[in-house]
Amino acid sequence: MVVVCGAGIYTGREGLSACEVLPKRVYEKVTRLFAEDKGGLDGNDYLIHMRTANRAECAIYIDCMSPVSEADQRLMQIYITNVASAYDSILLNEEIANSQKEVIFTLGEVIETRSKESANHVKRVAEYSFLLANKCGLSEAEADLLRYASPMHDVGKIGIPDSILNKPGKLTDEEFRIMQNHTTMGYDILKGSQRPILQAAAIVAHEHHEKWYGRGYPRGLAGEDIHIYGRIVALADVFDALGSDRCYKAAWPIEKILALVREERGQHFDPALVDIFFDNLDDFLRIKRDIPDA
């Protein structure tokens, strides 16, 4: 049992074990309270037990110091009801954020499996993107946002026929044109959401095939007109894809991949990001090693 919040003589005791902080008499009452679920005023100790909608359990203890009037008791009841619902909404928000992250990851994996891409591609792209975001000066919060949004980069492939998605060998011009639609389809799927992660994912889906020199798709954006999220995931995605077998090619050896990244500095990729990539190459290679194709 841990102290979540303390006031008065209990200020600053948060995080400590309740049995260290509370007087023995009170600690025993709290333990009984959890077992029997009967609270209320006992002498000058006011104790109440709560089980939130998320099945977390907590107790509130007020040392009233002097005898408590009826009116004070009612005030405490109102106060405690408010605390309970605030606590519940904190837990609920955490729950929502966690489910959002999980759904996004799972969706990314489903897409990956359908297009028979290597296992763990989206996990590595997430980590490379986070690292690049961090090193290029985005805030920790934004880097985190990109970590959760980047696995969705190919969500639009949901609308691409299997015959094109899994075609061994080179696509015809017409097939390639259809394949390119996965960017706008992904954007259309995600753009309606007000959630920050999904908004970031919409940008990533739309812009991860744009190229720094302006010959990418779907819009042929160039330079900093491409959102930084799109520029980051472009590098992370290509770096990872080249290192794995795909239906249309075998995995490249690392030297060949690094040579391509260097060659495409200022062409396909944002030159500043390529510099960051090589300055932190060991970290990227560590991620590649730590999250292998299962």
Ligand SMILES: [Fe+2]
């Ligand atoms: Fe893509």
Ligand SMILES: [Fe+2]
């Ligand atoms: Fe990808």
